[in-house]
Amino acid sequence: MALSCGIVGLPNVGKSTIFNALTRSAQALAANYPFATIEPNVGEVPVPDPRLGVLAGLSSSEKIVPATMRFVDIAGLVRGAASGQGLGNAFLSHIRETDAIAMVVRAFHDDNVTHVEGGPDPLRDIEIIAIEMALADLASLQKKRDKLQREVRANPKEAPKLEALDRLIAALEAGRPARAFPPDSPEAAMARESFLLTAKPMLYVANVDESQIAEPGPMAQAVFAHAKAENSRAIAFNGKIESEFAGMSDDDVAMFRADYGITTGGLDRLIVEAYDLLGLMTFLTTGEKETRAWMIEKGTKAPQAAGKIHSDIERGFIRAECISYDDYVTYKTLDAIRSAGKLRSEGKDYVMQEGDVVEFRFNV
Numbered sequence: 001m002a003l004s005c006g007i008v009g010l011p012n013v014g015k016s017t018i019f020n021a022l023t024r025s026a027q028a029l030a031a032n033y034p035f036a037t038i039e040p041n042v043g044e045v046p047v048p049d050p051r052l053g054v055l056a057g058l059s060s061s062e063k064i065v066p067a068t069m070r071f072v073d074i075a076g077l078v079r080g081a082a083s084g085q086g087l088g089n090a091f092l093s094h095i096r097e098t099d100a101i102a103m104v105v106r107a108f109h110d111d112n113v114t115h116v117e118g119g120p121d122p123l124r125d126i127e128i129i130a131i132e133m134a135l136a137d138l139a140s141l142q143k144k145r146d147k148l149q150r151e152v153r154a155n156p157k158e159a160p161k162l163e164a165l166d167r168l169i170a171a172l173e174a175g176r177p178a179r180a181f182p183p184d185s186p187e188a189a190m191a192r193e194s195f196l197l198t199a200k201p202m203l204y205v206a207n208v209d210e211s212q213i214a215e216p217g218p219m220a221q222a223v224f225a226h227a228k229a230e231n232s233r234a235i236a237f238n239g240k241i242e243s244e245f246a247g248m249s250d251d252d253v254a255m256f257r258a259d260y261g262i263t264t265g266g267l268d269r270l271i272v273e274a275y276d277l278l279g280l281m282t283f284l285t286t287g288e289k290e291t292r293a294w295m296i297e298k299g300t301k302a303p304q305a306a307g308k309i310h311s312d313i314e315r316g317f318i319r320a321e322c323i324s325y326d327d328y329v330t331y332k333t334l335d336a337i338r339s340a341g342k343l344r345s346e347g348k349d350y351v352m353q354e355g356d357v358v359e360f361r362f363n364v
């Protein structure tokens, strides 16, 4: 399982710039002309987690291993993409392969950077992308509908599925994305089964001016308001500056951040939000050799979590000895944790909790 977040948006809005900032590389060509990116760029990005340094200090660990997640920088989408304009359907399929979407919206003024629609207008830009994704979904659903209709003729029990599909079509036609349906609804089940683009969880990223980093201006505010109205999340940062940080030492970055008044890294927030969007959580292991973050889907039980470390541990699972991160930091040593009764012995039905510090007991 390698869950990924696709970076999508109009051409030339800063997607590859942000990808390079995330991967601290110059892997993707970021250039001031539309369609600089054609083939997707894929990168693994460490998930920032301040708990790792704290635990590593308590255990005198030799090294720290963060969780990583995958970002995919995708070619720009233009009006008419769903019917073959621009680079057309090829990259709609690249979006289909990702599990969540970060939509980059241009919220910076710079007459030297071409905007395919003439000039920045975040709400119009969001709508263009939303319409193209909805059109692509409608095309998939139409195909599916024809097949399902034949099935219903042979087996009338399938009729409720067809009804759910029709409600999904009606919603998309009315401008409502598939992700607006509750996750346990028949419409959402149909959307998942059909790999719809508009079913993917979405995060808006307003790429702002240098002058707006500390306080987002009207364009970023418009993105925030739009996201709020549809129950999505949004963040704002300046991709260009963040990408310039990529090649610098940590000390220099800290100095420049202070100069620009950037206290919390927008990039870190992007990674953390995307992680959450994908329904992921973290459990931790710590010892002299290493302190490590392990990525699991929310709701994962102890033996399957153990399986992330090694399949033998899952197979021979006896129990998980868990300490919550806060207790670990409060009591500091295993002896103190034990005498305070904060070491829990959990069995095979235990659902892992965010920040559990774990040692698995298993038979070999």
Ligand SMILES: Nc1ncnc2c1ncn2[C@@H]1O[C@H](COP(=O)(O)OP(=O)(O)OP(=O)(O)O)[C@@H](O)[C@H]1O
Binding pocket: 009, 010, 011, 012, 013, 014, 015, 016, 017, 018, 029, 030, 031, 032, 033, 034, 035, 036, 037, 038, 074, 075, 076, 077, 108, 110, 113, 207, 208, 209, 210, 237, 238, 239, 240, 241
């Ligand atoms: N916040 C910003 N302020 C000013 N210029 C920016 C900002 N972010 C990116 N740019 C500039 O915008 C231009 C396009 O950037 P980039 O190549 O990353 O866009 P893209 O969305 O990947 O485009 P494409 O769809 O063509 O691949 C570059 O010249 C980049 O330096």
Ligand SMILES: [Mg+2]
Binding pocket: 015, 016, 017, 029, 030, 036, 037, 073, 074, 075, 076
């Ligand atoms: Mg690009």
